Amino acid sequence: MIQDLKNSYGSLFEDALLEEINQFGTYKDVPEGYKLIEIGQYIKSMPLLISGAIKIMRDDDDGDELLLYFLESGDTCAMTLTCCLGTTKSEIRAISELPTKLIMIPIEKMEEWTGKYKSWRNFVFESYHNRLMEMLETIDSIAFLKMDERLLKYLRDKSKITNDDTIYSTHQEIAYELHTSRVVISRLLKKLENQEKIKLNRNNIKIISL
């Protein structure tokens, strides 16, 4: 564990802090598609991503859902940070998008380190910053882009996150993440295929050039 930790966070944190993380954190290794946090669930610890990727989804009461953003190595969940104050119930759902390694930090430590380590404080601030910027980007997409542009952006982002030019998703899954219907996605994907930007297969989409 200490080696993984050093690789991902060694340049960010001082040795004493790395030591504490190693001591108090819990190493976790989850497969793809593992549900890490559910909406309304209470949060007891915050995740530090070592490798893999996590998909953060927003759901509302009527079963509507929407992809907010992805977390990658070196990220942490700002929504979790946020839960250390006030309400501790999660507003989001977190699902691993890839096999993922992470370290869970008890929230008391998060509080303690904030006073103790400047590098930790900066890390937390920077995480908030990054998450706010991702939220802004999400807002830009849903407010300013048409569905075909959002789909294109989705395919690009997904390919980048998984580091694979084939995207293993069904049209229905994409529809859920973009909060639209399967028929709409099929329609737009077919248009992209006709433009020879992608190649459609059962259960996957091969990107030719986006």
Add this chain to the structure above:
Amino acid sequence: MIQDLKNSYGSLFEDALLEEINQFGTYKDVPEGYKLIEIGQYIKSMPLLISGAIKIMRDDDDGDELLLYFLESGDTCAMTLTCCLGTTKSEIRAISELPTKLIMIPIEKMEEWTGKYKSWRNFVFESYHNRLMEMLETIDSIAFLKMDERLLKYLRDKSKITNDDTIYSTHQEIAYELHTSRVVISRLLKKLENQEKIKLNRNNIKIISL
């Protein structure tokens, strides 16, 4: 100044910090409609709201715009906090919605106090938290609500912020904030008037019951 400061932040900050804020902050009193921050502008100080309200807008390159949220007394601008790291260019536009009093804090101090005062640290964390939650609410609105529901929510929020059941905006202004067209807003407002929920006048909208 010190009295205003105590009224708004006295319960939040210890005396020593209040003292420093008083010493290093610059008191600012702006009229309604004053542009505090423009997109792309560099940020040199962060605002602490004493009274009034500030509208935070997102713009994109094509002249599209969208209301993100309002700041009120006791709030600060997380987007500004965020600018103390990395890029210091503003991603948003801030305009006073009411006559507004605020204290501008030089960003070096913000950094310094973060290490020095636990109450300041908590304030900053809580601000980030609140802003993330507002962004989530904005995303919910644009992703899950139809335009008529968004308009209703807009009227309610605006009335609450200004503490006035008459909203002094033109249809065009509302259209900009909701990122749609004037005709669409006129249409929906007229529908609300027919339902006797509002009364339309030139340059203002009187809320009857929402």
Add this chain to the structure above:
DNA sequence: GTTGCATAGTAACAAATGTTACATAGCAAA
């Protein structure tokens, strides 16, 4: 192979939103 199920394709239509164009109304300055 045949069956069954999940996935994808597509047409036809419905609803929501956006656009254009023009008419009307309110208000203030000349």
Add this chain to the structure above:
DNA sequence: TTTGCTATGTAACATTTGTTACTATGCAAC
């Protein structure tokens, strides 16, 4: 009062997105 400008009302139409319903296809279990 007339003029001019801004704001609002409204029709007609275009586009985008969503829905329903049905077909076709791929794949695996039998």
